[in-house]
Amino acid sequence: MSHTAHIPSHRKPRRSSSKLALRAGVAGGVLSTIAVAASPAQAEPVTETVEMPALTNVDLSGALSTAVAASAEATQQDVLLQDLRAQEDAAATQAAKDAKKAKDEAERKAEAERKAKEAEEARKAEEARAEAQDRASRTSERSSLSTTSSSSAGGGSSYSAPATGSAAAIVAFARAQVGDAYVMGATGPNAWDCSGLVQAAYRQAGIDLPRVSGAQSSMGTSVSLDNLQPGDILYWGSRSGSYHVAVYVGGGKYVGAQNPSTGVVERSLDWDRPSGAVRIL
Incomplete structure (x- = not known):
């Protein structure tokens, strides 16, 4: 008997041919699968699905109503603002017209009063001048009458x-x-x-x-x-x-x-x- 016969062998036991064939087939299938997956001609797109929160009809209707209401309110405010500005412009224009009219009327009245005053002063001056002339004329006539009366027979007694x-x-x-x-x-x-x-x-x-x-x-x-x-x-x-x-x-x-x-x-x-x-x- 050999001196090594009692020592167990370290060599792996030989597998049977059927197992080797099975493993070879599996390995070949895996490699084929990898090869097919790696081939660009045979690659299939990968689609990733993202789940979104579901919106109900009630949510859509409420949001739309709110948006429409906000838009209408903004439009109404803009219309009101434009109307207010138009009123302010009209009031300013009317105020300017009224002020000009009042100024023109005051100037016209002042001019009329000035002319009336000048006319009155001219009238008084003319009356004074006429009165002075009349007095001078009457004085002259009185002197003439006195002379005539004193020279006429008996005429002086009447005065x-x-x-x-x-x-x-x-x-x-x-x-x-x-x-x-x-x-x-x-x-x-x-x-x-x-x-x-x-x-x-x-x-x-x-x-x-x-x-x-x-x-x-x-x-x-x-x-x-x-x-x-x-x-x-x-x-x-x-x-x-x-x-x-x-x-x-x-x-x-x-x-x-x-x-x-x-x-x-x-x-x-x-x-x-x-x-x-x-x-x-």
Whole structure:
């Protein structure tokens, strides 16, 4: 017996041929599978599926409604903003127009007032000039009349003869009212119209005269202005249709209720030459 016979052999036991064939077939199949998988012509796409959360109809409808509502609100706000701006622009334009209109009206009014003031001043200046000329003319006429009266026979007595009797009472009453107001239709005691004053003066002599100037100048007898006596009634206009009367007080003067601006005054005959005269006494 060999000295190694009792030592177990380290060599792997031989496999049977059938097992070797099986393993070879398996290995070949695996290699074939790998080869097929590695071949580009035979590669199949790999699809990876990602699961997404499912959306229900309720979710989609709510989101859409919210989006539509937000869009509508934004549109409405934009429309309101544009309308507000348009109103502000219109208000500013109208305010500018109103301001310009007010300015133009104020300027027009100021210009009208200025022109009216200038016209009034021009009128007053013209009246003053005319009054000055009239006074100068009357002064000249008075001087001429005085000269003529003093040179005429007996003519001077008509301007210088003193009032006596009833005439004195008439003259005294008329002169006492100088300075009273003129009021149409007034018969005293502090305001008169022309015929009211003459009527009241003659009443001092116990003579009742008609109320109006036309009737008063129709009474008595007509006398010349060159032969006047105190107490005679002077008239302006025609004798039967006079529009103004006064009392001759002597010295070439008369007293009469002239107009609202002068009241009762004593004036020279040549200040406003009468149309004629009548004598009742």
